[in-house]
Amino acid sequence: MSFAKVYSAQVNLLSGAIVTIEVDLSKGLHSFSVVGLPDKAVDESKDRVSGAIKNSGFKSPKAKNQKIIVSLSPADLKKEGPFFDLAIALSYMLAAGDIKFNSEKKIFLGELGLDGTLRRIRGALPLAEVAKEMGFEEIYLPKENAVEAALVDGIKIFGASSLKEVMEHINETKTPHLKIPIQPKTKINYKKEKANTDFADIRGQEGAKRGLDSSSWRAQYSYVRTAGDGEDDAC
Amino acid sequence: MLARAFSQLLPDLSLEEVLEITGIHSVAGSTQGELVCFPPFRAPHHTSSYVSIIGGGTYPKPGEVTLAHKGVLFLDEFPEFEKRVIESLRQPLEDNIVSISRAKGTAVFPSNFILVAAMNPCPCGNAGSKKRACICKPSDLDRYKRKLSGPIIDRIDLWVSVGNVDYKKLSGEGDGERSERIKERIIKAREIQKARFQKLKRNISTNSEMNVKDLGIMVNLGGKVRDMLDDSAERLGLSARAYHRVIKIARTIADLENSENVEENHILEAIQYRPKVNN
Numbered sequence: 232m233s234f235a236k237v238y239s240a241q242v243n244l245l246s247g248a249i250v251t252i253e254v255d256l257s258k259g260l261h262s263f264s265v266v267g268l269p270d271k272a273v274d275e276s277k278d279r280v281s282g283a284i285k286n287s288g289f290k291s292p293k294a295k296n297q298k299i300i301v302s303l304s305p306a307d308l309k310k311e312g313p314f315f316d317l318a319i320a321l322s323y324m325l326a327a328g329d330i331k332f333n334s335e336k337k338i339f340l341g342e343l344g345l346d347g348t349l350r351r352i353r354g355a356l357p358l359a360e361v362a363k364e365m366g367f368e369e370i371y372l373p374k375e376n377a378v379e380a381a382l383v384d385g386i387k388i389f390g391a392s393s394l395k396e397v398m399e400h401i402n403e404t405k406t407p408h409l410k411i412p413i414q415p416k417t418k419i420n421y422k423k424e425k426a427n428t429d430f431a432d433i434r435g436q437e438g439a440k441r442g443l444d445s446s447s448w449r450a451q452y453s454y455v456r457t458a459g460d461g462e463d464d465a466c
Numbered sequence: 467m468l469a470r471a472f473s474q475l476l477p478d479l480s481l482e483e484v485l486e487i488t489g490i491h492s493v494a495g496s497t498q499g500e501l502v503c504f505p506p507f508r509a510p511h512h513t514s515s516y517v518s519i520i521g522g523g524t525y526p527k528p529g530e531v532t533l534a535h536k537g538v539l540f541l542d543e544f545p546e547f548e549k550r551v552i553e554s555l556r557q558p559l560e561d562n563i564v565s566i567s568r569a570k571g572t573a574v575f576p577s578n579f580i581l582v583a584a585m586n587p588c589p590c591g592n593a594g595s596k597k598r599a600c601i602c603k604p605s606d607l608d609r610y611k612r613k614l615s616g617p618i619i620d621r622i623d624l625w626v627s628v629g630n631v632d633y634k635k636l637s638g639e640g641d642g643e644r645s646e647r648i649k650e651r652i653i654k655a656r657e658i659q660k661a662r663f664q665k666l667k668r669n670i671s672t673n674s675e676m677n678v679k680d681l682g683i684m685v686n687l688g689g690k691v692r693d694m695l696d697d698s699a700e701r702l703g704l705s706a707r708a709y710h711r712v713i714k715i716a717r718t719i720a721d722l723e724n725s726e727n728v729e730e731n732h733i734l735e736a737i738q739y740r741p742k743v744n745n
Contacts, residue, residue, distance in 0.1 A: 242493050244526060244571075244573045244575075245489065245490055245493055245528060245532075245573075245575060309525060309570075311525070351498070351499060353492055353493060353494070353495040354489075354492050354493040355492060355499070356485070356488050356489045356492045357489040357492065357493060360485075360489070375498070375499040376499050378499060378500070378501070379488060379492060379497075379499050379500070379501065382484070382485055382488065382501070417501070419481060419484055419501065419503055420503070421478050421503055421504075429471060429644060429645045
């Protein structure tokens, strides 16, 4: 197979946008290009992906004479940041026949290190929400982001620590495969160590305290300091 | 320190709020993958740029007002901020959102925060002091005053001057009310408010969100109380906005004291939080 399609997502304003990643391999002198309005961080993922694949025990995309085109769509959305490394790597390996898996209904997120480790991304929670809305069933992302993403109900979250782990989990040709456990739903824990600044520790300033007390109704509030004192003295 | 202690008085965030706030902070990259379960406290430095406070960029990104959503935005040395930054707080303070339009797109970010600001009475900091003399030139005082425009002053509901503290008090034991007790009182007041809004089928949760129509229905001022309020408003030259805000604050004070009706003393306390000087 010389073509593959894998899904990923990126942050867009405060929400997320699904990005389809397609890889096409064809014969010819070596070239590796990323199209679809990539910014510098996305363009540089070529090198990270190559290194990560090589150091995960497969042949580097750069070691073969072939034309590689990675297309990120929708083509008019500016692609920013390192969200797509994992998806590009898997997409390439799928196209090259290194691994085999069904890429439908799966989202892959994460930045790759040259040794294949997965690094934290930002916006995991809104991305998981968008993925669920768009009908995706599984998300693979860096371990550090799994807790946050698992706040979202109704979608399976897999937190992985390396490219190798994800490959072994999804690869259908190799048995038995190592399975990544599904991240349990995150529960909110309000327990907090004792507040470090307590009103009782602030001496004097009763008027200011009373004002702050009344302002806890989500009003806008200000206090005016007088005569070179203020908080430093009040502490 | 007061401002930070204040942010810890706010009730914990609900599940939907945790989802929303964690999402915002996650996108902005200000978390390390943990959840935001408590109202955020943001205290940007007074040299912060306009874009960092309001949000912006070629591809719009949220600023501090959005990161402080459902929490506290503390602006220390308020008049030292750029004039443009101070003035741009008008929309978020009034509408609780901030809309940013750029060539490559428009974004509407939520920004429902409590603004806590602190300032000195004058550039040298000694005006009004009994012990030290103010050495500011009249022109400096004028410039300092003009930094805060009328509309911004109008939007700030509670003004409190913070005087010098006795040295004796500083070295004494802290014997004020503990934050936990104050928090309990606030949560109770919020519940009273919520119950009132539910009874009238309004989808709001705090007094500050009441509109003028709600005020008419939900806040019953007795004839005497209303006369007194109108009289004070006339004398102080309150704007329509300030007038309604005084009523909302009085309602909140009454809720905190678990009082069914807004009484005279509640209105009086609310009025004394209005700024003493208007420029």
